[in-house]
Amino acid sequence: MPARVTILDDYQSVALSSADWSGVAERYEIDVVTSHLEGDELIERLASSEIVVAMRERTAFPASVLDRLPALKLLVTTGMANASIDVAAARARGIVVSGTTGSGREVAELTMGLLVALARNVVAEDRSMHEGGWQHTIGTRLEGKTLGLVGLGKQGQWVAELALAFRMHVVAWSPHLTPSRAAEFGVQAVSKQELFETSDFVSVHVPLTESSRGLIGADDLALMKGTAYLVNTSRGPIVDAEALVMALMVDTLAGAALDVFDVEPLPAADPLRSLSNVILLPHIGYVVHDVYRDFYGQSVEDILAFESGAPIRELSA
Known part of the structure; x- marks a missing residue:
């Protein structure tokens, strides 16, 4: 079975069309989640995911969640700060946390x-x-x-x-x-x-x-x-x-x-x-095509850099 990348909270089904994922698809099975998952349902969906792409702070990753995801190796968040991710706990568990540039005006x-x-x-x-x-x-x-x-x-x-x-x-x-x-x-x-x-x-x-x-x-x-x-x-x-x-x-x-x-x-x-x-409004302040191209395009860059052994844009704890 190929390793899995899971893209979370893609409410509008635009992640794959916002960037070129072909390089990732050559190495990984890509699973896109278009609804919001929590609790056991989230853990079950991510059980075999080595890489997870999180959209902003829609899904929380405290230590208690990270403990239940032993396969997770890379957590990518859009933006260079995410209050919903316990970055220190991730590092302690050997999980790399990378980000992307943030939104603009x-x-x-x-x-x-x-x-x-x-x-x-x-x-x-x-x-x-x-x-x-x-x-x-x-x-x-x-x-x-x-x-x-x-x-x-x-x-x-x-x-x-x-x-x-x-x-x-x-x-x-x-x-x-x-x-x-x-x-x-x-x-x-x-x-x-x-x-x-x-x-x-x-x-x-x-x-x-x-x-x-x-x-x-x-x-x-x-x-x-x-x-x-x-x-x-x-x-x-x-x-x-x-x-x-x-x-x-x-x-x-x-x-x-x-x-x-x-x-x-x-x-x-x-x-x-x-x-x-x-x-x-349904939290659309940053939801524009320009931002999504940056978010998902740089998520692809983060994944490929991690795959090459040289992670980029790592978040500080």
Whole structure:
């Protein structure tokens, strides 16, 4: 039997068409999984896989999972960081973990698109038009409004650049952000309280870590204007989901746009699905052809490099 490469979470069946896998196919049987697997079902599917390609953080690989995969030799993740993989545990078990380059400005572009969609009631007006209606909402312009960025890393900087082009006033907060650093990007550093009190739109751009989990809670949402909106294209658990649902239900804030969730795919019975003042997207911030070509093309490179005995783009623990 040939050795097996398993590609996980290829929801749209695009992995094989996004790159040239012929070099891998000469050496391995390729198994593509188009649904999300967990628990015993995941272990059973990967039991004979020497190489696994994971899409972002869709599937977790803690030590407890790695212990049940004795055949695994190479774990490839798209991106050069993955909070769902215990890299140290993998190394201790002799498993190489390699990555690919990350995504680019497409997440920032989507963030601005969501700001426009919220400000101009795009979803509601589109639905009305399809149902035979005509204009029935009144929007607001972005120019002159305040955008509050929670986090001013790479993605936050790109969003700031686009927002400034819209002539918005941009403020930012993160635990270690200094006024001088914010000023480099045309942004004003403010306190966390001031950001939530004064922003017309709040957009989340910090990575998910133990310290950022639940970073935005009920007290922060309560500070927001009744006309303000929250946008999260980073990671779901950064915002307290229960507090956000309650704030949306009682109109503490005008609405939200979410591309990320605590549990993905979002369960069918999740209360967010029943709210009319929230735009829900299925974690598509990085899902563009350009990124998939890089992700899967470099996954092939990682596999072939490992096969030649010279692994590349190894993740640090």
